[in-house]
Amino acid sequence: MIKHDVVIVGSGLAGMRAALEVCENLDVAVLSKVYPTRSHSGAAQGGIAASLGNSESDSWEEHLYDTIKGGDFLCDQDAVEEYVKAAPRVIYELEHFGCVFSRTPDGKIAQRSFGGHSKPRACFSADRTGHAILHALHEQLLKRSKSIKIYSEWFMHSLVLDGDSCNGIVVSDIRSGAVEVIQAKAVIFATGGYGRVFNITSNAFASTADGVMAAYNAGLPLEDAEFVQYHPSGLYRQGILFSEAARGEGGYLLNGKGERFMEKYAPSRMELAPRDIVARAEQSEIDAGLGVDGKDIIHLDLRHLGKARIMERLPQIRQLGIDFIGVDCVTDPLPIQPTAHYSMGGIPTDKFGQVIKDAEGTPVKGLFAAGECACVSVHGANRLGTNSLLEAVVFGERAGRSALEYAKNISHASINESHEKTKILELFESIFQQNGDDSYNDIRNEMKKVMTENCGVFRDESRLQICIETIKKLKERYKRGKITDKGKLFNTEIYEVLELGNMLGMAEIIAVGAINRKESRGGHSRTDYPKRDDENFLKHSLIYNTGSGVVVKYKPVIITKHQPAERTY
Amino acid sequence: MITFKIKRYNPEKQAEPYFEEFQLGETDDLTLLDCLNQIKWTLDGSLTYRMSCRSAICGSCAVKANGHAILACQKQASQLVKDNDTITLEPLGNMKPIKDLAVDFKPFWDKVDKVNPYLQSSKKPPEKETKQSPEQFKLIDDASTCIMCGACYSDCNVLEVDDNFLGPAALAKAQRFVQDSRDGETLARVKELSKPGGIWDCTHCGECVERCPKPAEPFDRIKEIMTVALEQGVTNNNGARHALSFTKSVKSSGSLNENIIPVESVGFFNVKGLFDLLPVGLRMLFKGKNPPILHKSIDDVEDVKRIYMELSE
Numbered sequence: 001m002i003k004h005d006v007v008i009v010g011s012g013l014a015g016m017r018a019a020l021e022v023c024e025n026l027d028v029a030v031l032s033k034v035y036p037t038r039s040h041s042g043a044a045q046g047g048i049a050a051s052l053g054n055s056e057s058d059s060w061e062e063h064l065y066d067t068i069k070g071g072d073f074l075c076d077q078d079a080v081e082e083y084v085k086a087a088p089r090v091i092y093e094l095e096h097f098g099c100v101f102s103r104t105p106d107g108k109i110a111q112r113s114f115g116g117h118s119k120p121r122a123c124f125s126a127d128r129t130g131h132a133i134l135h136a137l138h139e140q141l142l143k144r145s146k147s148i149k150i151y152s153e154w155f156m157h158s159l160v161l162d163g164d165s166c167n168g169i170v171v172s173d174i175r176s177g178a179v180e181v182i183q184a185k186a187v188i189f190a191t192g193g194y195g196r197v198f199n200i201t202s203n204a205f206a207s208t209a210d211g212v213m214a215a216y217n218a219g220l221p222l223e224d225a226e227f228v229q230y231h232p233s234g235l236y237r238q239g240i241l242f243s244e245a246a247r248g249e250g251g252y253l254l255n256g257k258g259e260r261f262m263e264k265y266a267p268s269r270m271e272l273a274p275r276d277i278v279a280r281a282e283q284s285e286i287d288a289g290l291g292v293d294g295k296d297i298i299h300l301d302l303r304h305l306g307k308a309r310i311m312e313r314l315p316q317i318r319q320l321g322i323d324f325i326g327v328d329c330v331t332d333p334l335p336i337q338p339t340a341h342y343s344m345g346g347i348p349t350d351k352f353g354q355v356i357k358d359a360e361g362t363p364v365k366g367l368f369a370a371g372e373c374a375c376v377s378v379h380g381a382n383r384l385g386t387n388s389l390l391e392a393v394v395f396g397e398r399a400g401r402s403a404l405e406y407a408k409n410i411s412h413a414s415i416n417e418s419h420e421k422t423k424i425l426e427l428f429e430s431i432f433q434q435n436g437d438d439s440y441n442d443i444r445n446e447m448k449k450v451m452t453e454n455c456g457v458f459r460d461e462s463r464l465q466i467c468i469e470t471i472k473k474l475k476e477r478y479k480r481g482k483i484t485d486k487g488k489l490f491n492t493e494i495y496e497v498l499e500l501g502n503m504l505g506m507a508e509i510i511a512v513g514a515i516n517r518k519e520s521r522g523g524h525s526r527t528d529y530p531k532r533d534d535e536n537f538l539k540h541s542l543i544y545n546t547g548s549g550v551v552v553k554y555k556p557v558i559i560t561k562h563q564p565a566e567r568t569y
Numbered sequence: 570m571i572t573f574k575i576k577r578y579n580p581e582k583q584a585e586p587y588f589e590e591f592q593l594g595e596t597d598d599l600t601l602l603d604c605l606n607q608i609k610w611t612l613d614g615s616l617t618y619r620m621s622c623r624s625a626i627c628g629s630c631a632v633k634a635n636g637h638a639i640l641a642c643q644k645q646a647s648q649l650v651k652d653n654d655t656i657t658l659e660p661l662g663n664m665k666p667i668k669d670l671a672v673d674f675k676p677f678w679d680k681v682d683k684v685n686p687y688l689q690s691s692k693k694p695p696e697k698e699t700k701q702s703p704e705q706f707k708l709i710d711d712a713s714t715c716i717m718c719g720a721c722y723s724d725c726n727v728l729e730v731d732d733n734f735l736g737p738a739a740l741a742k743a744q745r746f747v748q749d750s751r752d753g754e755t756l757a758r759v760k761e762l763s764k765p766g767g768i769w770d771c772t773h774c775g776e777c778v779e780r781c782p783k784p785a786e787p788f789d790r791i792k793e794i795m796t797v798a799l800e801q802g803v804t805n806n807n808g809a810r811h812a813l814s815f816t817k818s819v820k821s822s823g824s825l826n827e828n829i830i831p832v833e834s835v836g837f838f839n840v841k842g843l844f845d846l847l848p849v850g851l852r853m854l855f856k857g858k859n860p861p862i863l864h865k866s867i868d869d870v871e872d873v874k875r876i877y878m879e880l881s882e
Contacts, residue, residue: 034619035674037717038627052697088697095698098688098751100706100713107700125713131626132713139687175667204622237598240624315784316714320624323643324600441610484614487581490668493614 001417004029004149006403007169007184009156009211012041013130013392014371014399015190016137018353021400022188023147025408029182031151031171033206033495036138040192040204041371041392044130045243045316046114047122048094048389050087054108058119060084065562067387070116070274071344071380072522072532073564074224074540074557079351079376081560083394090393091123099136100125102313112313113248116274116384116569127243127316130389155495156210157424159187159218159367160415164357166367167413169214170420174495177488179424181417185407186366188399189215189347189355190392193372195228196499197507198340198456199448200239202231208499209506211373215347216505220357220364221542221553223375224345225506226513227523229383230457232278234339235324236297241341242317242334244385246302247271249313253282254299254333255290266569273569276382276523279338283457292335299333306330338457344383344523345513346375348542353399359542359555366406370399377540380557381522431497436480443474443481444500447507455511460528464515471508478504509543512550517541534564571596571650573608575616576659578666586666588657601649601656602630602641605670618670625782628718632670633659638720640782661723663736677722680735684743684762690753705750708793712745715785721777733766737777737787740768744790747797759798768794769808807842810834820877823867827860 005026008015015030022028032039051058063084068075095101095109102110102124114122125132141148153174160168160181168183191211195203216222232253233242247253253271255261265281266273273281282298291297302310307330310318314329321327321334347369348356355367355374371392378391450470454463478501485493519533520526539554571593578586591608593599599607602620609616619629623642630641634649635657649656664672721737728734735743743762746752762768768791777787799809814833818826831850835842853859867873 034621034627034629035678035717038621038629040622040627042716043622043624043626092694092696092698096694098746098749100709100745101698101701103701103703103706105703107702107705109698126710128626128714131716135713142682143687145682202624204627206621238623316626323625325598439611444610485617487579487615489579489581490617490671491615492617493609 001415002180002182003412004182004184005407006186006188007031007182008188008190009169010039010190010192010371010373011036011150012039012190012192012371013133013137013389014396015039015188016134016141017393017396018188018190018370018400018403019148020137020140020144021397022404023144025404027147029149029151029184030141031154031156031182033153033155033174033210035152036141036150037135039134040207041389042131042134043202043204043241044389045127045241046245046248047112047124047129047386048091048133048393049114049117049121049384049386050091050123050390051084051119051121052088052091052109052111052123054104055111055120058121060087062118063087063121066117067378067384068380068562069567070384071382072567073534073538073559073562074377074380074521076351076377076558077560077562078558080378082351083376083378083391086394087390090390090397094133094136094393097136097140100132102126112245113272114385115244115247115269115272115278117386122245122248122386124245126312127245127314133389133393155498156191156214157427157498158420159214160420161218161364162413164362165365165413167415170424172424174492175490177491179421179428181415181420183412183415185410185412186368186403188353188403189367189369189373190371190396190399191373193343194503194506195340195343197447197451197503197510199452200234200237200337201340202234202239202241203340209502210499211369212346213502213505215355215369216509216545219545220355221348221544222345222509223348223540223542224377224381224513225343225509225543226517226541227344227381228340228510229275229342229344229523230279230338231341232275232282232338233300233336234341235320236335236337238324239339240320240324241339242300242320242336243314244275246300246314246317249309250305252301252304253278254301255285256292256294257290261285261290269569274382274384275341276525277569279457280525282338286337296337297335298337300329300336301333302329303331303333340452342383342388343372344375344377344379344381346373349374349376349399351376351398352402353395354402359553368399368403370395375540381524428494431483431494432486434479434481434483436482438477438480438482440478440481440483440497440500443477444503447471447474447504451507451510455514458525458527459514460526461515464511467511468508468515471504471511475504475508509550512552513541513543516552532567538564570594570654571604571646572653572655573604574655574657575669577669578660579615579668596646599646600642601634601639601644601646604646605641617668626716628716631661631718631720631723633661633723638662638723638780640718640720643782661719663723663725663728664719674719676732677719677736677738680739681717681742683735684739685754685758686742686746688746688749688752690751692753699751701750708748709745711784711786712741712790714783715741716783718782720780720782721787724776724780726774726776727770727772731770734770735766737791740771740794741785741787741790744794747794755797756801756803759794759801759803762794763798763803763806763809768798769806769811807834807836810836819873821866822864823870823873826864828862828864
């Protein structure tokens with residue numbers, strides 16, 4: 001059995017930041033199903049928010065209000081307050097680590113405007129901010145390689161829980177197929193999101209709900225899973241991201257008639273309204289037949305910015321346009337559409353990264369979570385752009401600190417290794433032996449299609465019902481799938497099958513959360529309940545796995561400084 | 570229709586690699602990665618390769634297409650098609666294949682580790698950010714775009730014959746710190762990078778610049794480290810002496826004095842190094858390939874001198 005003081009699952013911003021916190025005192029392992037620099041945090045483009053006030057005066061109070069209003073008042077305000085207050089400190093720390101930031105003429109970290117933020121607050125490194133921070137943190141891990149062991153290309157299968165405490169995880173080495181138990185005093189989940197359940201998504205192939213489903217399968221609830229963010233500028237059909245920074249720098253959104261349609265939806269903020277509002281506006285235009293050439297296309301027009309500005313501030317997305325669709329945004333508008341981008345929901349934690357298992361805040365001892373897989377909740381019903389990198393860093397640090405404090409004075413609990421291992425070995429064996437006649441690829445495609453079509457930007461009762469029923473059928477078909485590769489060596493096929501299993505579970509949870517929330521709030525928009533309903537739904541949902549199926553419970557929202565108000569831009 | 574001729578390798582089943590062909594009909598608007606996925610998901614689930622972001626930022630999916638390393642997600646399949654509508658796919662070079670198109674990146678990462686790839690500064694950081702001008706940012710901007718995909722490492726001509734070479738990616742990473750205004754170890758870094766296996770072992774072929782899918786373009790970064798090394802006076806090594814002798818020879822005569830450059834490169838007082846040159850010199854002599862004993866300047870040498878003069882201004 002492998003043994004570490006603390007094991008962190010996931011090596012994006014949250015996981016690596018947590019590792020740096022723990023490694024000063026304890027032995028820590030970071031497990032990733034890819035290599036750390038391949039983590040999806042690296043795909044974040046536009047920036048990381050902090051009220052540094054480097055280009056205009058700013059304050060944490062304004063950042064607090066923007067975040068709460070952006071989240072349609074579903075954020076837990078005590079957590080948001082600590083989070084926005086911590087922002088400047090963690091950004092300076094990243095800078096001291098060596099992170100490369102674009103600069104103002106007087107040498108400070110440059111900041112740009114972003115949707116829903118009332119001040120230019122996004123610190124950035126051209127249009128590859130996530131990449132810059134990811135590599136800066138990876139550099140710090142390499143510097144501390146004596147106390148941080150990296151397990152690259154290892155897959156996490158399940159949590160080892162004993163009553164209310166977590167004692168380790170069951171994992172396997174993707175390269176050799178060997179199943180192992182990692183015994184740990186504390187486990188931190190930083191496993192990211194699950195956008196791959198949708199057809200049109202900005203997410204990497206690795207974003208498949210493995211962490212959240214391991215928690216759910218262990219009997220823990222998932223919070224606010226119905227809130228999925230659709231990013232307004234995904235590349236048409238592919239869904240890959242064209243940063244909101246393109247609009248932050250002054251880009252226009254145009255419908256098929258060449259109109260800046262945001263005038264109708266958010267006259268004061270125009271293209272820089274929060275993402276949920278912009279994505280809905282785009283989808284409304286498309287649904288009204290006003291897409292470009294009558295298709296699901298909106299134009300992102302950057303031509304008026306000029307080549308010099310584009311090359312300085314948005315070089316990567318210009319290259320993406322050229323490489324992926326042969327469109328140079330210097331001379332032509334980019335074809336975009338809303339794309340599933342971010343999960344506001346996740347494993348419920350308190351504001352210190354401690355995983356909790358019910359509305360009363362009962363902790364699961366030794367289990368912590370941070371980043372997109374967690375729900376603190378600082379984003380409420382809709383996350384503002386640039387707040388996710390900040391969340392990963394702030395709560396990565398906090399989860400690391402909490403795990404360290406918890407683990408430093410206790411010893412390892414015993415684990416029934418063979419029992420835990422056997423469960424996973426049997427799972428592998430059952431897939432190998434299954435020999436069904438159904439295609440996992442078809443099942444995956446049908447799941448993605450039904451989720452994008454029926455659980456997308458706009459939702460209603462009957463479409464969500466179709467979703468839930470389809471997913472249930474797909475789950476049955478999943479048991480009759482057929483696998484070709486039955487070897488142990490670097491068998492990526494079987495890991496894709498396991499990921500699909502997780503995604504089917506997650507898809508149902510999203511749809512169940514969505515059908516039960518009979519209101520429209522932030523990223524969750526019901527055409528049959530078009531208004532926000534504070535009387536009945538100013539609460540977080542907690543979705544549990546019970547023997548008899550999915551059960552939804554609720555917990556109150558923590559409101560401190562800002563009472564819910566009408567949300568207009 | 571495109572035929573994908575893919576090098577298959579699975580030591581669990583068969584010790585030797587072999588080529589297998591797959592055909593796809595509809596490939597319009599598909600990237601090479603989309604095609605690999607279609608093959609895996611509809612034709613042969615055992616096909617093995619790495620991928621993740623599909624937007625050219627995670628660096629997972631580099632493979633060799635028609636003999637050259639590329640990011641599979643970044644290129645349209647139709648643009649890669651060669652004769653007979655075929656694309657030949659192989660694993661990256663200079664690393665050991667594990668299975669099909671997946672290779673063992675360990676030597677790649679080990680070399681990145683060797684360049685102390687993190688900011689080093691003994692100064693206590695300021696309360697806020699360390700100031701850095703936009704011009705200073707520009708010096709490290711290109712190197713910081715590296716996604717560690719290994720395309721340069723795969724196609725590096727030096728690595729093919731010299732395992733000890735740090736390789737383009739690690740050296741580009743090194744430049745990121747050598748020229749970072751916040752780093753306090755510039756001299757120590759360029760001294761280390763001037764040792765065998767470092768910057769001077771690059772043969773300037775420029776292959777890494779051709780292969781780099783990002784603006785990192787390692788050879789340009791290597792040249793920048795060379796410049797810093799010379800500016801810092803780190804010249805007590807063959808590479809630096811060679812560069813200086815080369816420059817001096819062209820400046821004074823307009824061409825290379827091939828008698829002097831090897832001697833100046835190893836150093837006048839490096840007895841062993843000079844003896845090592847002897848066999849090559851003698852062989853050249855016997856074959857009549859030795860340069861003229863008396864080195865002559867070219868006719869337009871004054872023009873060359875004028876160029877040097879203008880450059881130094």
